Amino acid sequence: MAKKKTGAKKPKKKTKRAPPKATLKVNGFEARTVRVGDLDPADYNPREIREANLRGLKASVERFGLTQPIVWNQRTEHVVGGHQRLKTLAPDSETDVVVVDLSLEREKVLNLALNNPHNQGRWTEDVAAVVGDVEASLPDLIEELNLDELVQEAPDLDPLPPTDLPGGGDSDSDSCECPRCGHEFATAGGVE
């Protein structure tokens, strides 16, 4: 019996390889071009985004590009930072990611660190003026990117407590006013 020939007519696998090019390093990290559909979100990612805010993010990415690349962990193949940005991209498009190489445990720390709003600073009261500046020349953009909401984020301008609260335990005052009948009386070193 003739030996069965194996693999003789196996169709040649077309290996599709990206043309080799010098690897770009950004702040020491390798940058890699990947298909958006190949990026796996981290299943533990404790973030979500509302539809209106996602539309704002999409408008921002369309207008300005992805100025902050998605961060991707090659060891777990998870997205570490940029889960919402990922949603703005078409699955069959390509994007450049910054590649990190971390254990799953350390990846979780970086996920939290990148999302920690406190370590990103906080708004000052100047935010209203900056929104106003942009509104004057680019009113449509303000609306598209939901930037008018930010005016509400300005910290309270008046840090002093209201002065007209009913007198209760003023340490520097010896007199007290009853909140019910308005009778003023001296507090002799405290309360009975």
Next chain:
Amino acid sequence: MSAVKPRKVARRPKKLPGKLVGKLNGLPVRRLRARDLDPADYNPREISESNLQGLKVSVGEFGLPQPIVWNRRTRRIVGGHQRLKTLAPGAETDVIEVDLDEAEERALNLALNNPHAQGDWTEDLAELLAEVKTTFPELSAKLNFADLEFEVPEHVDLEPPSEFPEIGEDDITTTHECPRCGYQW
């Protein structure tokens, strides 16, 4: 001896600092020194000392996987004012270069800082925080993760608790009593 020739020193040399090293998502990446980056004077952001310490720990531990965004036209930082504070002036850093007018630059500054566009925490934050704090207690403390515990969205229970405590009038502590009407508060 020859006299030193007076030389005109332009405060702003026309040449852009640093050099282009490539493109990322279609935007140029420029390698320059931290001191070449001007903060935007209008930047409506600030950071507390303890949070800056946290950011410094994060950059020391993980590097800067999210580069600073810089506008070549105004030479100002658009995103990453706090990250800049973590770098030594002479340190080399790679920035994403944009080319925007004043109004566009301000819009991008706001957009990059817009907390809503970054999404919101889910209840899963509690579990992830607990896990990370167990695995890396010291690092978690240095990164101010304790602050994040306040950000866990409250689980909304539609049913009121079955044992709702009753408060009697005698349980309320008062510090004052009006000598005229006897009202206590």
